[in-house]
Amino acid sequence: MLLLDSNIVGNLDLYFNNINYSKEHDDRSLLVHDLLTFTAKSKWDFNYNFYLLESLLNNGPNDFIKSSLDSLININRVLMLNNDQFLESGSVTICDETFRFYCEKYNSNSVEEISLSILKQKLNSWPTAKSMGLAMKISYICLIEMFLIHKTSKKSVPKKMEEFLNFIDEKIRNKMGVEEILAIHYFFNKFNSFFKIELNSSFMKCSSNLKATSRDLYFIRMIEDFFGSSLPTVAKYCYICTFEHSIKELFDILKPSLIKVENNRVSLSIRNFDFKYLENEKNIDTVIDYYINKKRFGNRKPLTESEIELLVCESESRLKNILKS
Known part of the structure:
Protein backbone atom coordinates (compact mmCIF):
# COMPACT_ATOMS: atom_id res chain seq x y z
CA MET A 1 0.00 0.00 0.00
CA LEU A 2 1.34 3.41 -0.98
CA LEU A 3 0.71 6.43 1.23
CA LEU A 4 0.59 9.48 -1.03
CA ASP A 5 1.76 12.88 0.19
CA SER A 6 0.60 16.26 -1.12
CA ASN A 7 3.44 16.61 -3.65
CA ILE A 8 2.63 13.30 -5.31
CA VAL A 9 -1.09 14.13 -5.27
CA GLY A 10 -0.26 17.44 -6.95
CA ASN A 11 1.37 15.49 -9.77
CA LEU A 12 -1.71 13.29 -10.03
CA ASP A 13 -3.84 16.42 -10.37
CA LEU A 14 -1.63 17.70 -13.19
CA TYR A 15 -1.80 14.32 -14.88
CA PHE A 16 -5.59 14.17 -14.81
CA ASN A 17 -6.40 17.83 -15.35
CA ASN A 18 -3.80 18.30 -18.11
CA ILE A 19 -3.56 22.00 -17.30
CA ASN A 20 0.00 22.49 -18.43
CA TYR A 21 1.82 21.20 -21.48
CA SER A 22 5.26 22.42 -20.46
CA LYS A 23 8.35 20.19 -20.22
CA GLU A 24 7.89 20.15 -16.45
CA HIS A 25 4.39 18.78 -16.92
CA ASP A 26 5.71 16.14 -19.32
CA ASP A 27 8.23 14.99 -16.71
CA ARG A 28 5.56 14.86 -14.02
CA SER A 29 3.21 12.98 -16.31
CA LEU A 30 5.96 10.44 -16.94
CA LEU A 31 6.44 10.06 -13.19
CA VAL A 32 2.72 9.46 -12.63
CA HIS A 33 2.60 7.06 -15.57
CA ASP A 34 5.51 5.06 -14.10
CA LEU A 35 3.82 4.99 -10.71
CA LEU A 36 0.49 3.83 -12.14
CA THR A 37 2.27 1.19 -14.21
CA PHE A 38 4.04 -0.13 -11.12
CA THR A 39 0.85 -0.32 -9.04
CA ALA A 40 -1.16 -1.84 -11.91
CA LYS A 41 1.40 -4.60 -12.41
CA SER A 42 1.93 -5.28 -8.71
CA LYS A 43 -1.77 -4.96 -7.77
CA TRP A 44 -0.90 -2.52 -5.03
CA ASP A 45 -3.31 0.08 -3.68
CA PHE A 46 -2.92 3.78 -3.11
CA ASN A 47 -3.91 5.22 0.26
CA TYR A 48 -5.10 8.81 0.61
CA ASN A 49 -4.93 9.16 4.41
CA PHE A 50 -1.47 10.71 4.49
CA TYR A 51 -2.47 13.38 1.96
CA LEU A 52 -5.79 14.08 3.69
CA LEU A 53 -4.06 14.46 7.05
CA GLU A 54 -1.70 17.01 5.51
CA SER A 55 -4.67 18.81 3.98
CA LEU A 56 -6.53 18.94 7.28
CA LEU A 57 -3.51 20.38 9.07
CA ASN A 58 -2.78 22.89 6.30
CA ASN A 59 -6.33 24.07 5.60
CA GLY A 60 -8.18 23.54 8.86
CA PRO A 61 -11.57 21.86 9.30
CA ASN A 62 -13.56 24.67 7.67
CA ASP A 63 -11.76 24.45 4.31
CA PHE A 64 -10.78 20.77 4.46
CA ILE A 65 -13.53 19.40 2.21
CA LYS A 66 -13.39 22.23 -0.32
CA SER A 67 -9.60 22.09 -0.65
CA SER A 68 -9.35 18.28 -0.82
CA LEU A 69 -12.33 17.18 -2.91
CA ASP A 70 -10.92 17.55 -6.44
CA SER A 71 -7.67 15.80 -5.52
CA LEU A 72 -9.47 12.96 -3.75
CA ILE A 73 -11.63 12.44 -6.84
CA ASN A 74 -8.42 11.93 -8.85
CA ILE A 75 -7.00 9.56 -6.23
CA ASN A 76 -10.21 7.52 -6.27
CA ARG A 77 -10.02 7.31 -10.05
CA VAL A 78 -6.64 5.66 -9.52
CA LEU A 79 -8.00 3.37 -6.78
CA MET A 80 -10.70 2.21 -9.20
CA LEU A 81 -8.35 1.98 -12.16
CA ASN A 82 -8.93 -0.75 -14.72
CA ASN A 83 -5.39 -2.13 -14.47
CA ASP A 84 -5.52 -4.39 -17.52
CA GLN A 85 -6.77 -1.64 -19.80
CA PHE A 86 -4.21 0.82 -18.48
CA LEU A 87 -1.33 -1.61 -19.06
CA GLU A 88 -2.62 -2.39 -22.54
CA SER A 89 -3.37 1.10 -23.83
CA GLY A 90 -2.32 3.62 -21.17
CA SER A 91 -5.89 4.89 -20.86
CA VAL A 92 -7.30 5.70 -17.44
CA THR A 93 -10.70 4.05 -17.10
CA ILE A 94 -12.63 2.90 -14.06
CA CYS A 95 -13.11 -0.78 -13.30
CA ASP A 96 -16.86 -1.37 -13.09
CA GLU A 97 -16.59 -4.01 -10.38
CA THR A 98 -14.42 -1.81 -8.14
CA PHE A 99 -16.68 1.18 -8.77
CA ARG A 100 -19.76 -0.79 -7.69
CA PHE A 101 -17.93 -1.92 -4.55
CA TYR A 102 -17.16 1.67 -3.51
CA CYS A 103 -20.66 2.86 -4.43
CA GLU A 104 -22.13 0.24 -2.11
CA LYS A 105 -19.60 0.90 0.63
CA TYR A 106 -20.27 4.65 0.71
CA ASN A 107 -23.92 4.54 -0.42
CA SER A 108 -23.04 6.73 -3.41
CA ASN A 109 -23.64 6.84 -7.16
CA SER A 110 -20.53 8.57 -8.50
CA VAL A 111 -16.83 9.05 -7.81
CA GLU A 112 -17.64 12.60 -6.71
CA GLU A 113 -20.20 11.40 -4.17
CA ILE A 114 -17.84 8.69 -2.92
CA SER A 115 -15.06 11.25 -2.41
CA LEU A 116 -17.35 13.67 -0.58
CA SER A 117 -18.57 10.89 1.70
CA ILE A 118 -14.99 9.90 2.55
CA LEU A 119 -14.05 13.49 3.42
CA LYS A 120 -17.05 13.89 5.71
CA GLN A 121 -16.20 10.64 7.48
CA LYS A 122 -12.58 11.69 8.00
CA LEU A 123 -13.58 15.09 9.33
CA ASN A 124 -15.89 13.47 11.88
CA SER A 125 -13.60 10.61 12.92
CA TRP A 126 -10.11 12.15 12.97
CA PRO A 127 -8.74 14.22 15.84
CA THR A 128 -9.53 17.91 15.71
CA TYR A 237 3.71 -3.41 3.98
CA CYS A 238 3.19 0.31 4.09
CA TYR A 239 5.16 2.72 1.90
CA ILE A 240 5.38 6.49 1.85
CA CYS A 241 5.44 8.00 -1.62
CA THR A 242 7.05 11.43 -1.32
CA PHE A 243 9.62 13.91 -2.61
CA GLU A 244 10.43 15.21 0.88
CA HIS A 245 13.93 14.16 1.96
CA SER A 246 13.38 14.98 5.65
CA ILE A 247 10.38 12.72 6.04
CA LYS A 248 12.10 10.03 3.95
CA GLU A 249 14.91 9.96 6.49
CA LEU A 250 12.49 9.78 9.40
CA PHE A 251 10.61 6.92 7.78
CA ASP A 252 13.91 5.17 7.12
CA ILE A 253 14.90 5.48 10.77
CA LEU A 254 11.56 4.38 12.17
CA LYS A 255 11.24 1.55 9.68
CA PRO A 256 8.09 1.85 7.71
CA SER A 257 8.89 1.46 4.02
CA LEU A 258 9.53 3.90 1.23
CA ILE A 259 8.74 4.47 -2.37
CA LYS A 260 11.58 6.79 -3.30
CA VAL A 261 11.02 9.33 -6.03
CA GLU A 262 14.37 10.41 -7.42
CA ASN A 263 14.97 12.33 -10.64
CA ASN A 264 11.33 11.89 -11.61
CA ARG A 265 11.64 8.10 -11.52
CA VAL A 266 10.21 5.63 -9.05
CA SER A 267 12.35 3.19 -7.09
CA LEU A 268 11.18 0.70 -4.50
CA SER A 269 12.84 0.11 -1.15
CA ILE A 270 11.22 -2.76 0.73
CA ARG A 271 11.44 -2.77 4.51
CA ASN A 272 9.34 -4.50 7.10
Whole structure:
Protein backbone atom coordinates (compact mmCIF):
# COMPACT_ATOMS: atom_id res chain seq x y z
CA MET A 1 0.00 0.00 0.00
CA LEU A 2 1.34 3.41 -0.98
CA LEU A 3 0.71 6.43 1.23
CA LEU A 4 0.59 9.48 -1.03
CA ASP A 5 1.76 12.88 0.19
CA SER A 6 0.60 16.26 -1.12
CA ASN A 7 3.44 16.61 -3.65
CA ILE A 8 2.63 13.30 -5.31
CA VAL A 9 -1.09 14.13 -5.27
CA GLY A 10 -0.26 17.44 -6.95
CA ASN A 11 1.37 15.49 -9.77
CA LEU A 12 -1.71 13.29 -10.03
CA ASP A 13 -3.84 16.42 -10.37
CA LEU A 14 -1.63 17.70 -13.19
CA TYR A 15 -1.80 14.32 -14.88
CA PHE A 16 -5.59 14.17 -14.81
CA ASN A 17 -6.40 17.83 -15.35
CA ASN A 18 -3.80 18.30 -18.11
CA ILE A 19 -3.56 22.00 -17.30
CA ASN A 20 0.00 22.49 -18.43
CA TYR A 21 1.82 21.20 -21.48
CA SER A 22 5.26 22.42 -20.46
CA LYS A 23 8.35 20.19 -20.22
CA GLU A 24 7.89 20.15 -16.45
CA HIS A 25 4.39 18.78 -16.92
CA ASP A 26 5.71 16.14 -19.32
CA ASP A 27 8.23 14.99 -16.71
CA ARG A 28 5.56 14.86 -14.02
CA SER A 29 3.21 12.98 -16.31
CA LEU A 30 5.96 10.44 -16.94
CA LEU A 31 6.44 10.06 -13.19
CA VAL A 32 2.72 9.46 -12.63
CA HIS A 33 2.60 7.06 -15.57
CA ASP A 34 5.51 5.06 -14.10
CA LEU A 35 3.82 4.99 -10.71
CA LEU A 36 0.49 3.83 -12.14
CA THR A 37 2.27 1.19 -14.21
CA PHE A 38 4.04 -0.13 -11.12
CA THR A 39 0.85 -0.32 -9.04
CA ALA A 40 -1.16 -1.84 -11.91
CA LYS A 41 1.40 -4.60 -12.41
CA SER A 42 1.93 -5.28 -8.71
CA LYS A 43 -1.77 -4.96 -7.77
CA TRP A 44 -0.90 -2.52 -5.03
CA ASP A 45 -3.31 0.08 -3.68
CA PHE A 46 -2.92 3.78 -3.11
CA ASN A 47 -3.91 5.22 0.26
CA TYR A 48 -5.10 8.81 0.61
CA ASN A 49 -4.93 9.16 4.41
CA PHE A 50 -1.47 10.71 4.49
CA TYR A 51 -2.47 13.38 1.96
CA LEU A 52 -5.79 14.08 3.69
CA LEU A 53 -4.06 14.46 7.05
CA GLU A 54 -1.70 17.01 5.51
CA SER A 55 -4.67 18.81 3.98
CA LEU A 56 -6.53 18.94 7.28
CA LEU A 57 -3.51 20.38 9.07
CA ASN A 58 -2.78 22.89 6.30
CA ASN A 59 -6.33 24.07 5.60
CA GLY A 60 -8.18 23.54 8.86
CA PRO A 61 -11.57 21.86 9.30
CA ASN A 62 -13.56 24.67 7.67
CA ASP A 63 -11.76 24.45 4.31
CA PHE A 64 -10.78 20.77 4.46
CA ILE A 65 -13.53 19.40 2.21
CA LYS A 66 -13.39 22.23 -0.32
CA SER A 67 -9.60 22.09 -0.65
CA SER A 68 -9.35 18.28 -0.82
CA LEU A 69 -12.33 17.18 -2.91
CA ASP A 70 -10.92 17.55 -6.44
CA SER A 71 -7.67 15.80 -5.52
CA LEU A 72 -9.47 12.96 -3.75
CA ILE A 73 -11.63 12.44 -6.84
CA ASN A 74 -8.42 11.93 -8.85
CA ILE A 75 -7.00 9.56 -6.23
CA ASN A 76 -10.21 7.52 -6.27
CA ARG A 77 -10.02 7.31 -10.05
CA VAL A 78 -6.64 5.66 -9.52
CA LEU A 79 -8.00 3.37 -6.78
CA MET A 80 -10.70 2.21 -9.20
CA LEU A 81 -8.35 1.98 -12.16
CA ASN A 82 -8.93 -0.75 -14.72
CA ASN A 83 -5.39 -2.13 -14.47
CA ASP A 84 -5.52 -4.39 -17.52
CA GLN A 85 -6.77 -1.64 -19.80
CA PHE A 86 -4.21 0.82 -18.48
CA LEU A 87 -1.33 -1.61 -19.06
CA GLU A 88 -2.62 -2.39 -22.54
CA SER A 89 -3.37 1.10 -23.83
CA GLY A 90 -2.32 3.62 -21.17
CA SER A 91 -5.89 4.89 -20.86
CA VAL A 92 -7.30 5.70 -17.44
CA THR A 93 -10.70 4.05 -17.10
CA ILE A 94 -12.63 2.90 -14.06
CA CYS A 95 -13.11 -0.78 -13.30
CA ASP A 96 -16.86 -1.37 -13.09
CA GLU A 97 -16.59 -4.01 -10.38
CA THR A 98 -14.42 -1.81 -8.14
CA PHE A 99 -16.68 1.18 -8.77
CA ARG A 100 -19.76 -0.79 -7.69
CA PHE A 101 -17.93 -1.92 -4.55
CA TYR A 102 -17.16 1.67 -3.51
CA CYS A 103 -20.66 2.86 -4.43
CA GLU A 104 -22.13 0.24 -2.11
CA LYS A 105 -19.60 0.90 0.63
CA TYR A 106 -20.27 4.65 0.71
CA ASN A 107 -23.92 4.54 -0.42
CA SER A 108 -23.04 6.73 -3.41
CA ASN A 109 -23.64 6.84 -7.16
CA SER A 110 -20.53 8.57 -8.50
CA VAL A 111 -16.83 9.05 -7.81
CA GLU A 112 -17.64 12.60 -6.71
CA GLU A 113 -20.20 11.40 -4.17
CA ILE A 114 -17.84 8.69 -2.92
CA SER A 115 -15.06 11.25 -2.41
CA LEU A 116 -17.35 13.67 -0.58
CA SER A 117 -18.57 10.89 1.70
CA ILE A 118 -14.99 9.90 2.55
CA LEU A 119 -14.05 13.49 3.42
CA LYS A 120 -17.05 13.89 5.71
CA GLN A 121 -16.20 10.64 7.48
CA LYS A 122 -12.58 11.69 8.00
CA LEU A 123 -13.58 15.09 9.33
CA ASN A 124 -15.89 13.47 11.88
CA SER A 125 -13.60 10.61 12.92
CA TRP A 126 -10.11 12.15 12.97
CA PRO A 127 -8.74 14.22 15.84
CA THR A 128 -9.53 17.91 15.71
CA ALA A 129 -6.94 20.34 14.37
CA LYS A 130 -6.56 21.66 17.92
CA SER A 131 -5.76 18.24 19.40
CA MET A 132 -3.33 17.56 16.55
CA GLY A 133 -1.60 20.84 17.31
CA LEU A 134 -1.27 19.98 20.99
CA ALA A 135 0.14 16.55 20.15
CA MET A 136 2.75 18.15 17.90
CA LYS A 137 3.67 20.62 20.64
CA ILE A 138 4.36 17.73 23.03
CA SER A 139 6.61 16.16 20.40
CA TYR A 140 8.28 19.56 19.84
CA ILE A 141 9.05 19.80 23.57
CA CYS A 142 10.66 16.34 23.46
CA LEU A 143 12.74 17.26 20.41
CA ILE A 144 14.07 20.39 22.11
CA GLU A 145 15.09 18.31 25.12
CA MET A 146 16.68 15.72 22.85
CA PHE A 147 18.71 18.42 21.09
CA LEU A 148 19.81 20.09 24.35
CA ILE A 149 20.88 16.82 25.98
CA HIS A 150 22.89 15.71 22.98
CA LYS A 151 24.59 19.03 22.27
CA THR A 152 25.38 20.09 25.84
CA SER A 153 26.21 16.81 27.59
CA LYS A 154 29.34 14.67 27.42
CA LYS A 155 27.56 11.70 28.98
CA SER A 156 27.47 8.23 27.42
CA VAL A 157 24.52 7.25 25.23
CA PRO A 158 22.82 5.20 28.00
CA LYS A 159 23.18 8.14 30.41
CA LYS A 160 21.80 10.56 27.82
CA MET A 161 18.91 8.19 27.22
CA GLU A 162 18.26 7.90 30.94
CA GLU A 163 18.12 11.68 31.21
CA PHE A 164 15.77 11.92 28.24
CA LEU A 165 13.42 9.25 29.60
CA ASN A 166 13.40 10.87 33.04
CA PHE A 167 12.36 14.13 31.38
CA ILE A 168 9.51 12.35 29.58
CA ASP A 169 8.40 10.61 32.79
CA GLU A 170 8.49 13.75 34.91
CA LYS A 171 7.36 16.41 32.45
CA ILE A 172 5.40 14.69 29.67
CA ARG A 173 3.89 11.92 31.83
CA ASN A 174 3.32 9.67 28.85
CA LYS A 175 5.32 7.17 26.82
CA MET A 176 6.70 8.75 23.63
CA GLY A 177 7.87 5.66 21.75
CA VAL A 178 8.60 7.32 18.40
CA GLU A 179 10.64 10.10 20.01
CA GLU A 180 12.48 7.56 22.17
CA ILE A 181 13.64 5.54 19.17
CA LEU A 182 14.59 8.75 17.37
CA ALA A 183 16.60 9.87 20.42
CA ILE A 184 18.61 6.64 20.44
CA HIS A 185 19.63 7.21 16.83
CA TYR A 186 20.41 10.86 17.50
CA PHE A 187 22.52 10.10 20.58
CA PHE A 188 24.42 7.48 18.58
CA ASN A 189 25.14 10.17 15.94
CA LYS A 190 23.44 8.06 13.29
CA PHE A 191 21.91 11.14 11.74
CA ASN A 192 23.76 14.00 13.40
CA SER A 193 22.93 16.40 10.58
CA PHE A 194 19.27 15.44 10.46
CA PHE A 195 17.91 18.46 12.34
CA LYS A 196 20.39 20.64 10.41
CA ILE A 197 20.91 22.70 13.54
CA GLU A 198 23.88 23.20 15.84
CA LEU A 199 24.60 25.31 18.92
CA ASN A 200 25.63 28.21 16.67
CA SER A 201 22.30 28.15 14.79
CA SER A 202 19.73 30.89 15.34
CA PHE A 203 16.76 30.26 17.58
CA MET A 204 14.42 30.82 14.65
CA LYS A 205 16.15 28.14 12.59
CA CYS A 206 16.23 25.67 15.49
CA SER A 207 12.61 26.22 16.39
CA SER A 208 11.43 26.01 12.79
CA ASN A 209 13.31 22.78 12.08
CA LEU A 210 12.19 21.08 15.28
CA LYS A 211 8.56 22.08 14.70
CA ALA A 212 8.73 20.68 11.16
CA THR A 213 10.12 17.43 12.56
CA SER A 214 7.36 17.22 15.17
CA ARG A 215 4.83 17.57 12.35
CA ASP A 216 6.49 14.75 10.38
CA LEU A 217 6.52 12.56 13.49
CA TYR A 218 2.80 13.16 13.93
CA PHE A 219 2.19 11.91 10.40
CA ILE A 220 4.24 8.79 11.12
CA ARG A 221 2.43 8.17 14.39
CA MET A 222 -0.91 8.32 12.60
CA ILE A 223 0.07 5.49 10.24
CA GLU A 224 -0.78 2.88 12.88
CA ASP A 225 -4.24 4.41 13.14
CA PHE A 226 -4.66 4.16 9.37
CA PHE A 227 -4.49 0.36 9.66
CA GLY A 228 -6.26 -0.14 12.96
CA SER A 229 -5.11 -0.40 16.54
CA SER A 230 -3.24 -3.68 16.08
CA LEU A 231 -1.07 -4.89 13.26
CA PRO A 232 -2.08 -8.11 11.49
CA THR A 233 -0.24 -11.36 12.13
CA VAL A 234 0.54 -11.53 8.41
CA ALA A 235 3.16 -9.03 7.27
CA LYS A 236 1.59 -5.88 5.88
CA TYR A 237 3.71 -3.41 3.98
CA CYS A 238 3.19 0.31 4.09
CA TYR A 239 5.16 2.72 1.90
CA ILE A 240 5.38 6.49 1.85
CA CYS A 241 5.44 8.00 -1.62
CA THR A 242 7.05 11.43 -1.32
CA PHE A 243 9.62 13.91 -2.61
CA GLU A 244 10.43 15.21 0.88
CA HIS A 245 13.93 14.16 1.96
CA SER A 246 13.38 14.98 5.65
CA ILE A 247 10.38 12.72 6.04
CA LYS A 248 12.10 10.03 3.95
CA GLU A 249 14.91 9.96 6.49
CA LEU A 250 12.49 9.78 9.40
CA PHE A 251 10.61 6.92 7.78
CA ASP A 252 13.91 5.17 7.12
CA ILE A 253 14.90 5.48 10.77
CA LEU A 254 11.56 4.38 12.17
CA LYS A 255 11.24 1.55 9.68
CA PRO A 256 8.09 1.85 7.71
CA SER A 257 8.89 1.46 4.02
CA LEU A 258 9.53 3.90 1.23
CA ILE A 259 8.74 4.47 -2.37
CA LYS A 260 11.58 6.79 -3.30
CA VAL A 261 11.02 9.33 -6.03
CA GLU A 262 14.37 10.41 -7.42
CA ASN A 263 14.97 12.33 -10.64
CA ASN A 264 11.33 11.89 -11.61
CA ARG A 265 11.64 8.10 -11.52
CA VAL A 266 10.21 5.63 -9.05
CA SER A 267 12.35 3.19 -7.09
CA LEU A 268 11.18 0.70 -4.50
CA SER A 269 12.84 0.11 -1.15
CA ILE A 270 11.22 -2.76 0.73
CA ARG A 271 11.44 -2.77 4.51
CA ASN A 272 9.34 -4.50 7.10
CA PHE A 273 6.69 -2.41 8.81
CA ASP A 274 8.24 -2.36 12.26
CA PHE A 275 8.85 0.54 14.62
CA LYS A 276 10.78 -1.33 17.29
CA TYR A 277 13.89 -2.92 15.84
CA LEU A 278 16.69 -1.68 13.67
CA GLU A 279 18.48 -4.06 11.32
CA ASN A 280 22.25 -4.61 11.53
CA GLU A 281 22.69 -2.26 14.48
CA LYS A 282 23.27 -4.67 17.34
CA ASN A 283 24.47 -2.06 19.81
CA ILE A 284 21.45 0.13 19.13
CA ASP A 285 19.14 -2.88 19.28
CA THR A 286 20.36 -3.64 22.78
CA VAL A 287 19.64 -0.12 23.95
CA ILE A 288 16.23 -0.05 22.27
CA ASP A 289 15.19 -3.39 23.76
CA TYR A 290 16.18 -2.18 27.21
CA TYR A 291 14.46 1.18 27.12
CA ILE A 292 11.34 0.19 25.19
CA ASN A 293 10.65 -2.63 27.66
CA LYS A 294 11.70 -0.77 30.77
CA LYS A 295 8.87 -0.27 33.23
CA ARG A 296 7.88 3.35 33.60
CA PHE A 297 5.56 5.37 35.77
CA GLY A 298 1.90 4.70 34.98
CA ASN A 299 -1.52 6.15 35.76
CA ARG A 300 -0.32 9.71 35.33
CA LYS A 301 -2.81 12.44 34.51
CA PRO A 302 -2.40 13.62 30.91
CA LEU A 303 -1.05 17.10 30.35
CA THR A 304 -3.58 19.89 30.19
CA GLU A 305 -3.48 22.49 27.43
CA SER A 306 -2.13 25.13 29.82
CA GLU A 307 0.59 22.75 31.03
CA ILE A 308 1.62 22.04 27.43
CA GLU A 309 1.84 25.75 26.63
CA LEU A 310 3.90 26.36 29.78
CA LEU A 311 6.30 23.55 28.86
CA VAL A 312 6.72 25.01 25.37
CA CYS A 313 7.65 28.39 26.88
CA GLU A 314 10.08 26.80 29.35
CA SER A 315 11.73 24.62 26.70
CA GLU A 316 12.07 27.47 24.20
CA SER A 317 13.54 29.69 26.93
CA ARG A 318 16.19 27.06 27.72
CA LEU A 319 16.90 26.66 24.01
CA LYS A 320 17.38 30.43 23.58
CA ASN A 321 19.74 30.59 26.56
CA ILE A 322 21.88 27.72 25.27
CA LEU A 323 22.10 29.19 21.78
CA LYS A 324 23.22 32.55 23.20
CA SER A 325 25.94 31.06 25.43
